[in-house]
Amino acid sequence: MNQQPTVALVYDFDGTLAPGNMQEYDFIPAVGKSNKEFWSESNELAREQDADMILAYMARMIQAARSKGLSLRREAFQESGRHITLFNGVKEWFGRINAYGTAHGVHIVHYINSSGLKEIIEGTEIAHEFRKIYACSFLYDVDGIAYWPAVAVNYTNKTQFMFKINKGVESVYDSKLVNKYIEEDKRPVPFRRIIYVGDGTTDIPCMRLVKNFGGHSIAVYNPDERNARREMNELLRDNRVNHVCPADYTEGSEMDTLVKTIIDKIATDYRLEQLETPRN
Structure with a gap:
């Protein structure tokens, strides 16, 4: 029996799962x-x-x-x-999408890839939903006091974490395995099974990377902000993303329908790949 394929949903945080900046x-x-x-x-x-x-x-x-x-x-x-307010439906989103994936023969995992602060994200009510939180963080002295940056995630080095997810390298410290050559089909999460969700300029390199490698990039915007969709549509015109939709994660929303449809496609593509694989 074939193992279920893994689909990774990778999210920015600020402006993607919660309005504004976490600070x-x-x-x-x-x-x-x-x-x-x-x-x-x-x-x-x-x-x-x-x-x-x-x-x-x-x-x-x-x-x-x-x-x-x-x-x-x-x-x-x-x-x-603990004071952060999330977009509508975010809290219930993960369980519903996980269940949908299971029902359609795929295993869903969630990641954060953010220029915000990891420690603040760890305090949110959804922190436990993520396989790994890649974000900025501090070094702490022997008394547990932050004194220096440990990890700084800007718009370009965000892409390194996409390759870590792609290759199954969870350590931020490890730079050897992430640079090791592994055939795309033998990687734990091929790019074609990654869905990247972001809202702004710091996400553009990741969006373009995932899209160019056959995955799916979704640009979201705050539904309460006027003209936000029009600005995001520029990313579609520039061929940087696959989709644009409001940051509304409630059941039946545009985002909900879109991600479920992408999961359907990934599941179907996987079944076709299995049928096309020569048998001994």
């Missing part, structure tokens, strides 16, 4: 800044120092928390994640 729910108000102030200071730091914008925001988080005497423990960041 804006709890952390930025706690340091006494407006969202505009914090991000302006972060971006100006990056501009002045000619630095990576992701590393700059992580540095500003540490500086701002220290200046206000806030905890820099992992648990404090996780507590911040």
Whole structure:
């Protein structure tokens, strides 16, 4: 009997599963800044120092928390994640899609690939749904206090995590196995069985990568924002994504119908591949 194929659903977080940026729910108000102030200071730091914008925001988080005497423990960041509001239907999405996959002969796994903070995502009510959370994170000293970036995920190095998922390499540290040559059909999750869901410019390299290798890229937008779909349609016109739809994950939504249809296609393609495989 043939093993079930694995389908990986890979999500950005900010603007994809939750509106806005995760730091804006709890952390930025706690340091006494407006969202505009914090991000302006972060971006100006990056501009002045000619630095990576992701590393700059992580540095500003540490500086701002220290200046206000806030905890820099992992648990404090996780507590911040408990304040995040998710898009409609996200909480119930994973169980429903997993069950749909099982009913159609495929095994569904979920991943996060985000430029946000891993520790905050770990505090959300959906953290347990993910096989692995690839996101920015801090190094912690012997007292458990964040003092330096451990992982910084920008728009280009997001693509490395797609190859890690593709090849079944879960460690961020490992750079040997992820660069080892493995035939695409022998990889745990071939790109044609990856569905990437993102909302913005940091996702474009991943969207294009997955699409070019035969997978499926979905650009989502906040349904409450005017003209959002029109802006996302540019990605369709530029051939960077396969689909555009609202970030509404409720049953029967456009997103729900789309992902289930993609799962149907992957399941059918897999069955055809099995029929086309020579038998001994």
